[in-house]
Amino acid sequence: MNGQDAEALKARLPQTVAGRTRSLRLSDGRATLVLDATGLAAAAREALEADARAALAGMPGVADVRVAMMADKVARRIIAVASGKGGVGKSTVSANLAVALARQGRKVGLVDADIYGPSQARLLGAEGMKPKARDSKLEPVATAWGVPVLSMGQLSDPGQSIAWRGPMAAGALTQMLEGHWDDCDVLVVDLPPGTGDIQLTMLQKFKPAGAVIVSTPQDLALIDATRAMELFDKSQVPVIGVVENMAGYACPHCGEVSDPFGSGGAEAVAGQRGVPFLGRIPLDMAIRLESDAGTPPAAGDAPQGQAFRALAQRVGEWLDRGAAA
Ligand SMILES: Nc1ncnc2c1ncn2[C@@H]1O[C@H](COP(=O)(O)OP(=O)(O)OP(=O)(O)O)[C@@H](O)[C@H]1O
Numbered sequence: 001m002n003g004q005d006a007e008a009l010k011a012r013l014p015q016t017v018a019g020r021t022r023s024l025r026l027s028d029g030r031a032t033l034v035l036d037a038t039g040l041a042a043a044a045r046e047a048l049e050a051d052a053r054a055a056l057a058g059m060p061g062v063a064d065v066r067v068a069m070m071a072d073k074v075a076r077r078i079i080a081v082a083s084g085k086g087g088v089g090k091s092t093v094s095a096n097l098a099v100a101l102a103r104q105g106r107k108v109g110l111v112d113a114d115i116y117g118p119s120q121a122r123l124l125g126a127e128g129m130k131p132k133a134r135d136s137k138l139e140p141v142a143t144a145w146g147v148p149v150l151s152m153g154q155l156s157d158p159g160q161s162i163a164w165r166g167p168m169a170a171g172a173l174t175q176m177l178e179g180h181w182d183d184c185d186v187l188v189v190d191l192p193p194g195t196g197d198i199q200l201t202m203l204q205k206f207k208p209a210g211a212v213i214v215s216t217p218q219d220l221a222l223i224d225a226t227r228a229m230e231l232f233d234k235s236q237v238p239v240i241g242v243v244e245n246m247a248g249y250a251c252p253h254c255g256e257v258s259d260p261f262g263s264g265g266a267e268a269v270a271g272q273r274g275v276p277f278l279g280r281i282p283l284d285m286a287i288r289l290e291s292d293a294g295t296p297p298a299a300g301d302a303p304q305g306q307a308f309r310a311l312a313q314r315v316g317e318w319l320d321r322g323a324a325a
Pocket residue numbers: 083085086087088089090091092093114116117119193245246247281282283284285287288289291292
């Protein structure tokens with residue numbers, strides 16, 4: 001082994017590789033390089049490794065190249081799904097976004113923080129399953145879709161109406177977010193509508209990496225969506241974009257598409273605020289029926305899952321851009 005030779009090789013590495021080099025050894029013509037891939041998305045990691053191999057292979061005294069990649073534990077990123085108004089389909093979007101992101105091969109968990117109507121256990125077919133506690137932390141409930149879930153609904157008995165007041169709700173949110181999420185690197189959080197205590201706890205204690213805003217095309221929903229965006233802006237949480245739900249209704253009998261709530265409003269609002277428009281999800285009977293049955297449309301390949309898969313594609317690209325930055 002020759003330390004000086006290794007130093008000479010290191011000096012000739014391109015800057016992108018040198019900046020991530022943890023160690024480089026040269027022994028009997030074999031260069032062994034350890035790279036720090038912390039925070040890099042898969043494609044960026046592969047590109048880094050290819051650059052390193054190409055650079056070392058052409059250097060004097062190198063007959064063989066070994067590259068090892070290591071990464072510090074990547075911080076878990078929270079995606080908050082929010083709306084200004086109730087009933088716009090925020091829970092449906094959260095569940096399907098989480099399932100579609102998991103289908104991309106990501107480790108995704110779902111937190112249902114909707115104190116007014118926790119519905120994630122039903123949407124993911126995990127109704128009646130109670131999380132256990134281990135080392136005084138909650139163990140998320142596994143679902144058939146590879147997305148573990150913790151929900152406000154699981155923390156109270158079914159049918160028991162709980163008046164979650166501020167501190168109690170904030171405590172429950174904290175318990176859920178501090179659960180055993182193990183290898184989940186993305187947590188989708190279904191927030192209650194509006195701008196109340198849960199939102200404040202979320203923003204102050206567990207700052208989300210970004211927020212997805214759900215709105216229907218109605219004017220009223222759009223005004224409220226703008227308010228929700230302002231809250232995230234004030235807290236310097238980037239708005240990943242706006243989704244328009246229940247846009248366009250295809251009549252199951254004649255196929256004619258109508259727009260019961262108007263159309264295009266969410267895209268216009270996104271444009272005004274300079275945030276991306278993430279797409280339209282049609283008002284589709286199949287979405288409601290599958291959601292009620294606990295089989296999220298995004299888990300299948302039928303057309304009613306398409307808009308959710310497209311949404312997850314855009315959110316996934318946003319996550320990868322953040323990871324590579
Ligand atoms: N694109 C859609 N097509 C058809 N039905 C939908 C669609 N999106 C949501 N729904 C239905 O609308 C109802 C309300 O949706 P959801 O519970 O997701 O809304 P929410 O915004 O989370 O409501 P809340 O604020 O009450 O929690 C549900 O019955 C759901 O199945």
